[in-house]
Amino acid sequence: MVTLVLPRLLDVSGTSRRSASVIERNVAALKSVYWLLLLSGFVEPVLYLFSIGVGVGQLIDGFTLPDGRVVQYAAFVGPAMLASSAMTGALAETTFNFFGKMKYLKLYDGIIATPVRPFEIALGELGWAMVRGSAYSAAFLAVMVAMDLTTIGRAVLAFPAAVLVGFTFGAIGMALATFMRSWQDFDLMGSAQFALFLFSGTFVPAEDYPALLRWAVEVTPLYRSVHLVRDICVGGSGGLWLLDVLYLLALTGLGLAVASRRMVGLLYK
């Protein structure tokens, strides 16, 4: 038994060590401007929160949730901004940058000449995206608490949810990146992403949509993410959040499996 299990355990620690070295490489390769860009990344969702949540919110007196409670519009929009910025950040790192590194920089061709395997590259890149994304999410939640849009207790709970959202979209993004043919495909992805951003119950509850659109929207990953984070930040939908978590976990697993499978095909030629 020991002889059977021990090597596997050792192997896991090897995997994480090798994935960490991919992250180390990314940190070492950062240029000074890119640091600035990285540090300022959390600004964007905060700007959206102020513009749409507060600015447009002034035009709306008392936003009535589907369950009848009345909240500030900013409290309704805030969690959605958190979830969608977790999506955008994770997708940017795992599709655009990942594709560039794989196809044009030929970075991974170099890496697979070392003991690091494709799955570990995927894991490392995902880990790196998550380090960034989680820091942004934490900063955003701090802003929400400061603006009195949620409580500290709820914010602490919302943090792991935002990290999970990031992981899910990071894994999906990496799987997608292995299918991309050229930069033009990213235009299509960007459009799909923007459509998700507009219609995933972000600015108005999905209950407002016509029935058909509503059902289509409710199965998208961003809708489930918004639903999960909003449920934690403002409360409301009973035990349905468990379903969201399971759904996101399943998608993460699927994304990672597809990505590493396809990378084996693309890199081991």
Next chain:
Amino acid sequence: MSVAQPARERPRPALPRVPARAVLAHYLTGYRRTWRAGVFSSFLLPTLTVVGFGLGVGAYVDQGVDGVRYLDWIVPGLLASTALQVAIGESTWPVFSNFQWIKTYSAQSAAPLRIVDILAGHLAFVLFRALTASVAFLLVTALFGALHSGWAVAALPVVALLCLAVAAPTFAYAAAVDSDSWLAMLFRFAVIPMTLFAGVFFPVESLPGVLRWLAYGTPLWHAVDLCRAATLGVAPQWSVPGHLLYLAAWAVGGWLLAARLFRRRLVV
């Protein structure tokens, strides 16, 4: 001793009377192959914004803004901000890449073109992109019944001027920076804040003191105010010549700066 003369070169086609037209033709030829992807980002997305935001959020804005539906109120703002996005998008990475990556400008400056021809030809293409996106957007919003007045047509020259007012300085900026990360910074710290706070989604008057003046300083606000006056058929908040002169000042200043920087990089 007679050495065989190399065959005489065929005479080259003469430059058009306005040499910038040759440069514009170059970009249009390339665009014929890639316009489909651009249709998505520069036309479909603003339309989706009208539906998702104007209709969706508009349903919660009970009393409207300034006495009109929220949808009708944001349409002119979205028109101007679409032109802004297209104009700046087309003058950041493409310009940077023409210097740094594919070096189109170097090739063009080796041809009998002056610096101003290279600049004017590329700017004309950016203007073409912004205007076609704006015309399409205006037609779609007309179907939503969001245009209240025949003056709406006057919004087109306004967005053209806005396009030049933001594209020309952006050309200068893209010629000056040494890494494309600076282009992403421009979007994060100028384009996105401008789009969000310069009166597109909510009235600038509800911003606190300093921020309001910052918003008034952006070229976008001036164009939004003019477009809104045009599509709603009302008087703008500020004088029309004032708006136009302010935008023109940005365009001229940007042009002079861009020409200087282009010359510095291309003339050796």
